[in-house]
Amino acid sequence: MDFDLTPEEEAFRSEVREFLAANLPPPAERSKLGADFINEWWRKIREKRWIGFDWPREMGGGGGTVMQQYILKEEMLNAKAPPLGSDYTGLGWVGPAVIQFGTDEQRKRFLPDILDSKSAWCTGYSEPGVGSDLASLRCRAVRDGDDYVVNGQKIWISLAHIGTGIYTMVRTDPDVSKYDGISCLLIPLNTPGIEVRPIKSFAGDHFKDLYNEVFFHDVRVPVANRVGREGQGWEILCSALQRERSGIAEVNRHHKALERLIKLAATSRIAGEPALENMEMRKRLAAFDARIEACRLTGLRVLTRQVQGKLGDSDASIGKLHNCNLLVAMSETAMELLGGASPYLGDTEASVGRGKWQIGALGWPTTVIGGGTPNIQKNIIAERILGLPKD
């Protein structure tokens, strides 16, 4: 056990810090520069190969180690830098799927655009009748010469309305087990026969245009766009779900939220008494601190297992459960402290803190439901780690 960085890791951290000091303007200046700033920023970090930093160098990545990638992300978050590239899904799991399961031709075709922030991938798993039980998906792809013909519907697809392509799980063989008949297609969203219809969430303006229905009517997709073998979709999907891990961005967010929550408590009252003198409230705040730190440190234990090549296929679930609990519990604690100001929406004279907590109190389903619900995470832990019977 050693939490100190090695000299090489330390040197890399200094390199990142020096780069940030020299190239990242203060936030006020950034917003003045607008799009110019962000494009210039991505060009610069692309030159450093810090976008796709952990991808192999011959595929356009940076060839960085797991540890370096962690240091890079942490330093970027501490400096409040913009994200490492704009194609979140492409960088997160579509690119890695192409690297791991794709052909050289696919790597040349798809990876550069992801790295250059030119593509915007979205994820097509869920369907109207298919949520937690993903393996039962029905969206059908039938082979016709060098194409697949896709018919069916996906739903809750984040960002499809502004995306360039949809990474889609389809059923290519209905006659084998539900896990074995799934394949993975990369489908440009401008392919004829695709229709995207936005769905409104209840969370209001802040989460507007969040997710969509995507309809496929006789959509022809070249076989060359299939990642992996026919029938390998489930394996690709499981590995992609694990990549939604990392969690360090989440912990950073929780730390900031707790700081704001403590500030709010310092100016709030419970039954007429200062909230920070209320023992129950004090314990609750400290317990948030413990859970956030536990989440961060458990993430580091997972990272260590990843470095050692011993990553379990359920290691992400602990972090996900903490994230869900913390998000809801902290925003509801804030609503409690806000008291009479809590029902007001937006930045008005009736609200406190420009209505930011209310946004959290409405928007939690993005984290809690998106990417698999808490019940499903508990099933995963119970079945895969503890060895209890399957549902």
Place this chain on the structure above:
Amino acid sequence: MNFGFTEEQDLLREAARRFIEQRCPIGEVRRLAETEKGFSAEIWQEMARLGWLGLTLPEAHGGSGLGWIDLVVILEETGRGLVPSPLPASTLAATAILENGDAAQHGRWLPALAAGSRIGTVALMEEGGALDPRRIGVRGVRDGDGFVLSGRKTLVSDPTSADLFVVSFRCGDGPDDVALAVVEAGAPGVVAKSFPLIDATKRLGNLDLDGARIRGDQVLGAAGGAAARITRLLNQCAIAVTAEMAGAAERALRITVDYANERTQFGQPIGHFQGVKHPLAEMYVDIESFKSLLYYAAWALENRPHEVSRYASLAKAYATDAFVRTGIDSIQLHGATGFTVEYDIQLYFKRSKWARPMFGDAAAHYERALALRGV
């Protein structure tokens, strides 16, 4: 950076687990719990030979020269097996003497503690359960080069087995006028008493000092100005208890998972029902979480001294609530079987009742964590 155990530590854990399974299986634990002394002299000697009693002491004092992470490994395993022995208490007393004493004091006490020929314990807590050394109430009145001590220490482990007590006391009226000293059992004015416990595998009680005289060479370090050193010792105690809790909570979870896989109702193992499997998953999340805090705190002892208080408190507080919940849920998931004396799960449930107040309960540690961040 690396947040894992070394290969040597994995081997140490395996060896410890094997030793405990062979020499102190749960039947033996139950038998020892019924005895007055509460532990086995033979196992004690074997633990001394294995180097466990002086695990973190330098070899020059008869120790094994290992570190706190290694100690956490051993304590997790003794906790997992509910091994009744003064090992945790005696190790903490030795740590206090090592870190605060001079060469003569080291020579006088450490080799005997490492060899198991003498048993030590720590007496730091008082009624009210405050963690702040500035609130120590036991008083020492100057008497020549030594002090005359009066007052009561509570939650003292192995009070009637211990030959020596590391005691914190107040030696003046200033906030930092506190000190540590070694008090010998059986000296005039020293009364140690053990009381019946919910967890019969432990021994716990009070140390009453009523005009107990100590010489100057029993005081560890300077008399006065010891608040930071006492805090460090208290953190080590909290970390040690949390390590025992981690092993015990993991075992309680494992026992309950095994039961859930065996017990059949409605034609299937009860572990099939989500009302059973989800609480078990939650226990797992909580145990892994407080283990992460525990390991960091133990690492910080030797590498980030200024962070120890924060992480020791977060770990002990989280562990306390989680272990108590694990105890209750484990019993409930066993049904009526869980209420029997025969099934082992009750022993772990009872262990959580012992652990709660030891070296500060959740409320005290959460309070300290808040104070440390200025709230």
